[in-house]
Amino acid sequence: MTLADAPLAPPVPPTPAEDGARLGFRLTLPAQVLVLFIAVFPLLMQLYISLTDWSPLAGVAWPRAWEFWNGFANYSDLAQDGRLWAALGRTALVMAVCVPVEFLLGLSLAMLFVDEFPGKRVAYSILIMPMMVVPAVAGYMFFMLFQSGGPVNGLLGTLLGRDIAVAWLSDPTLALVAVMIADIWQWTPLMFLILLAGLVGVPQDQMRAATLLGASAWQRFRTIALPRMKTIMIIALAIRVIENFKIFDTLYIMTGGGPGVATETISVYIYEVTTQDLIWGYVAAIALAILVILSVAAVWAMKRMGRAAA
Amino acid sequence: MTRSPIFETFRYAAILIALAITLVPILWMASMAFKPIPEWQATGQNLTWIPKDPTLDNFRFIFGESSSNLIVALDRTAVQPIVASLLASVLGTLIAMTAGTAAAYGLSRYGSGQNLPLALLQLRLFPPMAVMIPVMIMWAFLGFMDTWWGLALIYGIVTLPFAFWLMKTFFDDMPREIEEAAMVEGCSRWRVFTRITLPMMRAPLASAALFVFILNWSDYLIALLLTTREWVTIPVYMASLSSSMTGQLYGAKAALGLIAAVPPVILGILIQRHLVRGLTFGALKQ
Amino acid sequence: MSAIHLEHLAKRFGGFTALKAMDLRIEDGEFMALLGPSGCGKSTTMNMIAGMETPSEGRILFGDRDMAGVPMARRGVGFVFQNYAIFTHMTVRQNLSYGLRMTGRPKSEVERRTLDMAEFLQLTPLLDRRADRLSVNILQRVAIGRSAVMEPAIFLLDEPLSNVDAAFRAVMRTELKQLQRQFRQTMVYVTHDQLEAMTMADRIAVMDHGVLQQVGRPIDVYNDPANTFVAAFIGSPGMNLLRGRPVRTDRGLAVDLGVLGVTPPLAAPQARAAEQARGEVIYGFRPEQTTLAREGIASPVSFVERIGARSIVHLGDGPAVFKAVFENDVPAAVGDVVRVLPHADAVRLFDAQTGKAL
Numbered sequence: 001m002t003l004a005d006a007p008l009a010p011p012v013p014p015t016p017a018e019d020g021a022r023l024g025f026r027l028t029l030p031a032q033v034l035v036l037f038i039a040v041f042p043l044l045m046q047l048y049i050s051l052t053d054w055s056p057l058a059g060v061a062w063p064r065a066w067e068f069w070n071g072f073a074n075y076s077d078l079a080q081d082g083r084l085w086a087a088l089g090r091t092a093l094v095m096a097v098c099v100p101v102e103f104l105l106g107l108s109l110a111m112l113f114v115d116e117f118p119g120k121r122v123a124y125s126i127l128i129m130p131m132m133v134v135p136a137v138a139g140y141m142f143f144m145l146f147q148s149g150g151p152v153n154g155l156l157g158t159l160l161g162r163d164i165a166v167a168w169l170s171d172p173t174l175a176l177v178a179v180m181i182a183d184i185w186q187w188t189p190l191m192f193l194i195l196l197a198g199l200v201g202v203p204q205d206q207m208r209a210a211t212l213l214g215a216s217a218w219q220r221f222r223t224i225a226l227p228r229m230k231t232i233m234i235i236a237l238a239i240r241v242i243e244n245f246k247i248f249d250t251l252y253i254m255t256g257g258g259p260g261v262a263t264e265t266i267s268v269y270i271y272e273v274t275t276q277d278l279i280w281g282y283v284a285a286i287a288l289a290i291l292v293i294l295s296v297a298a299v300w301a302m303k304r305m306g307r308a309a310a
Numbered sequence: 311m312t313r314s315p316i317f318e319t320f321r322y323a324a325i326l327i328a329l330a331i332t333l334v335p336i337l338w339m340a341s342m343a344f345k346p347i348p349e350w351q352a353t354g355q356n357l358t359w360i361p362k363d364p365t366l367d368n369f370r371f372i373f374g375e376s377s378s379n380l381i382v383a384l385d386r387t388a389v390q391p392i393v394a395s396l397l398a399s400v401l402g403t404l405i406a407m408t409a410g411t412a413a414a415y416g417l418s419r420y421g422s423g424q425n426l427p428l429a430l431l432q433l434r435l436f437p438p439m440a441v442m443i444p445v446m447i448m449w450a451f452l453g454f455m456d457t458w459w460g461l462a463l464i465y466g467i468v469t470l471p472f473a474f475w476l477m478k479t480f481f482d483d484m485p486r487e488i489e490e491a492a493m494v495e496g497c498s499r500w501r502v503f504t505r506i507t508l509p510m511m512r513a514p515l516a517s518a519a520l521f522v523f524i525l526n527w528s529d530y531l532i533a534l535l536l537t538t539r540e541w542v543t544i545p546v547y548m549a550s551l552s553s554s555m556t557g558q559l560y561g562a563k564a565a566l567g568l569i570a571a572v573p574p575v576i577l578g579i580l581i582q583r584h585l586v587r588g589l590t591f592g593a594l595k596q
Numbered sequence: 597m598s599a600i601h602l603e604h605l606a607k608r609f610g611g612f613t614a615l616k617a618m619d620l621r622i623e624d625g626e627f628m629a630l631l632g633p634s635g636c637g638k639s640t641t642m643n644m645i646a647g648m649e650t651p652s653e654g655r656i657l658f659g660d661r662d663m664a665g666v667p668m669a670r671r672g673v674g675f676v677f678q679n680y681a682i683f684t685h686m687t688v689r690q691n692l693s694y695g696l697r698m699t700g701r702p703k704s705e706v707e708r709r710t711l712d713m714a715e716f717l718q719l720t721p722l723l724d725r726r727a728d729r730l731s732v733n734i735l736q737r738v739a740i741g742r743s744a745v746m747e748p749a750i751f752l753l754d755e756p757l758s759n760v761d762a763a764f765r766a767v768m769r770t771e772l773k774q775l776q777r778q779f780r781q782t783m784v785y786v787t788h789d790q791l792e793a794m795t796m797a798d799r800i801a802v803m804d805h806g807v808l809q810q811v812g813r814p815i816d817v818y819n820d821p822a823n824t825f826v827a828a829f830i831g832s833p834g835m836n837l838l839r840g841r842p843v844r845t846d847r848g849l850a851v852d853l854g855v856l857g858v859t860p861p862l863a864a865p866q867a868r869a870a871e872q873a874r875g876e877v878i879y880g881f882r883p884e885q886t887t888l889a890r891e892g893i894a895s896p897v898s899f900v901e902r903i904g905a906r907s908i909v910h911l912g913d914g915p916a917v918f919k920a921v922f923e924n925d926v927p928a929a930v931g932d933v934v935r936v937l938p939h940a941d942a943v944r945l946f947d948a949q950t951g952k953a954l
Contacts, residue, residue, distance in 0.1 A: 042444030045448075128582070130332055132574045132575045144338070206682075214699040294435060
């Protein structure tokens with residue numbers, strides 16, 4: 001169609017492609033609205049509040065938070081907030097311990113499950129159960145297990161042949177250990193599940209060919225399985241890093257972030273200042289800062305992964 | 311494949327240890343749930359692994375029949391929290407699945423909403439804790455605080471990424487020939503979607519819905535912030551199962567914990583085949 | 597030392613018997629082809645030799661060493677997979693040198709032997725190409741080279757040429773034969789293609805339904821099939837097999853083929869065999885060992901395939917059909933009644949009940 005004859009053309013019924021685009025738009029609309037509703041508007045609200053000293057106890061509704069305008073003071077306070085940085089450091093520590101341990105345990109278990117053996121299906125079904133237990137329930141479960149008169153000490157006592165009454169959850173170091181054990185218990189199955197899917201995808205003929213050429217089990221893993229598993233391993237690790245960073249439910253129920261602040265991770269810290277201190281202007285600033293850092297980290301990680309894949 | 315007996319022994323030993331570690335915490339809770347008071351209060355040397363005198367008292371207690379041995383009475387039974395968890399999870403799943411399935415189909419077939427995959431991934435990336443302040447303000451404004459429908463709405467949004475990504479990979483895998491044939495027969499695109507595609511995808515839809523339900527059912531943090539009394543969910547309610555006189559009511563907690571833990575474990579085992587796909591946002595298919 | 601001795605070897609998968617009590621001796625340096633239709637147990641046999649499957653019964657000996665319990669990594673066999681199992685994430689060079697590198701050979705030796713093998717298989721220009729972008733023909737060479745470079749005393753090939761194109765197959769047949777002459781390995785070659793087996797193998801082991809049917813030099817298997825299965829399977833087209841009853845004629849013993857009439861008299865050895873037969877026999881002759889003559893089996897021509905150098909004439913109808921192959925063109929048209937005379941010394945008789953050669 002040229003411009004000249006356009007005005008003369010009769011109204012054209014929508015072509016199939018246009019028709020499809022219209023339906024596509026309508027179908028995606030609810031999801032788009034929900035994303036806008038949860039992402040764009042709240043983020044703008046959060047940005048606004050973060051520039052004020054507003055609190056729900058301030059006596060005015062949030063739109064009038066400008067009355068408490070304090071510019072970027074909240075953001076400059078972040079740098080001096082020792083408790084925040086300690087919580088971030090603790091979150092990093094938990095991640096640095098839990099994710100590698102979960103990865104290695106999951107991978108080792110997955111390796112045992114590559115070929116068939118009697119009882120495999122049942123064992124598999126049981127091994128993936130922990131990740132389906134409601135995390136909060138897992139929290140109550142481990143809270144019971146780690147009581148000083150509880151079964152963990154009971155079991156240790158039986159093994160060592162003497163009474164053990166370790167106060168797991170009220171010792172700053174042991175509380176952290178207990179929280180990590182719970183996380184490892186619950187999420188090793190996820191690593192196992194994903195890595196096993198990856199291992200099963202490694203062509204068995206290539207593994208056999210390598211065996212026949214004299215490669216040892218470790219050499220086969222390193223030279224044949226690993227190169228193919230790289231992407232899957234990155235996905236598994238990424239998922240756990242992201243989820244572990246959010247660690248809250250199990251930990252909060254087990255220790256409430258304590259004793260003191262010994263197990264206070266970033267989510268616990270934000271929860272505490274949100275519900276106890278109620279300094280929402282400041283909390284908004286923390287939350288936004290974390291969102292920005294996470295976004296930058298995600299973009300950086302994706303670029304690196306893209307380069308690694310190429 | 312020829313395997314050495316040493317390897318087989320090692321394999322079974324390692325798997326048995328893993329199974330024991332996996333099961334002991336769960337079994338401990340199950341055992342606690344059926345113990346009478348003296349047994350679940352026992353500590354140290356007096357611990358019993360298997361209830362000597364199994365009873366349903368703990369279950370009776372949380373559902374309101376006051377136990378003669380416990381001098382505490384619950385001011386609220388576990389009935390409404392269970393209903394709250396169910397209602398919020400089911401409606402949340404419905405919201406996520408409806409919006410997610412529609413959007414996944416729109417993107418998979420008509421290329422609409424190209425921004426959604428990444429936007430929804432980001433939604434999953436962020437800790438919910440970091441957006442809760444605006445959500446609390448909005449929910450208060452909308453009158454959604456401490457309601458099961460308010461909880462359901464946020465659940466629907468939080469699990470939307472999973473619903474969307476799962477359904478997208480299912481639609482991408484589905485051959486288009488049947489839809490195209492129906493279209494040639496004069497079926498409208500909307501009818502093709504509702505009358506042909508969706509019925510064909512019944513099984514994947516069910517798996518995805520169960521997966522999303524498990525996630526919603528598993529929430530704690532959001533309910534902790536958005537419900538206060540009337541519509542608290544099971545995990546939030548569990549914290550109240552303690553008394554100043556007797557301390558933690560382990561037996562009652564274990565009983566309710568068991569009730570909360572059983573459905574997702576069973577559902578999870580049912581949809582085993584799709585777990586990997588769901589957990590990796592469809593990046594990995596089993 | 598690298599003779600392979602299979603003693604009463606059997607393999608069952610659940611209720612399915614893949615291989616029944618097989619006895620076979622493959623000599624040191626011999627090229628043995630395991631030939632048979634798919635599902636005949638040839639691959640299972642090979643996998644057991646390699647150690648990928650454990651025998652249900654029987655023994656496998658390399659020389660006089662029992663292989664039971666020896667894991668596949670330590671059997672020292674080269675194996676070429678049907679799908680090649682090339683390491684697609686590596687280059688050709690990395691593939692060829694894989695075994696040498698994994699077994700910790702000195703760098704210079706790895707380098708030298710890899711280059712030699714690449715040269716031998718004409719892969720030198722492709723050494724640094726990634727294996728996932730190469731054609732099937734090249735992958736096939738890489739697969740052979742990757743195993744051959746280890747200089748295994750025993751070389752097992754599982755249908756290595758079934759995926760390559762026809763023209764390349766002929767080239768590879770010669771190359772494989774050359775390779776074996778050069779390294780003098782014991783080769784076991786699994787194939788369903790008799791042409792490959794006939795052209796390359798020193799001996800052929802024909803298998804069907806998990807049972808070893810016949811072992812022998814290609815020409816012997818061709819000339820003297822042990823039973824009707826081998827007779828029909830070997831040759832293209834296979835041997836004509838016609839059911840009949842020995843009869844005495846005035847010129848000696850012959851076979852009455854029913855609707856096709858009575859055959860020309862049998863030669864002395866076949867006549868002796870026919871005398872022992874009780875009841876019906878199967879009268880077999882190679883389609884290519886026939887002439888058109890005044891006497892012989894009379895039958896109408898149902899179809900003529902002219903394929904350049906040869907013509908295949910389809911004769912008879914109903915159950916009594918057979919073929920005759922002639923060099924060049926034949927003056928036969930559909931509907932003509934011709935008389936086909938099998939060469940007297942090429943006729944073979946089989947027991948109609950057991951199918952065994954008489």
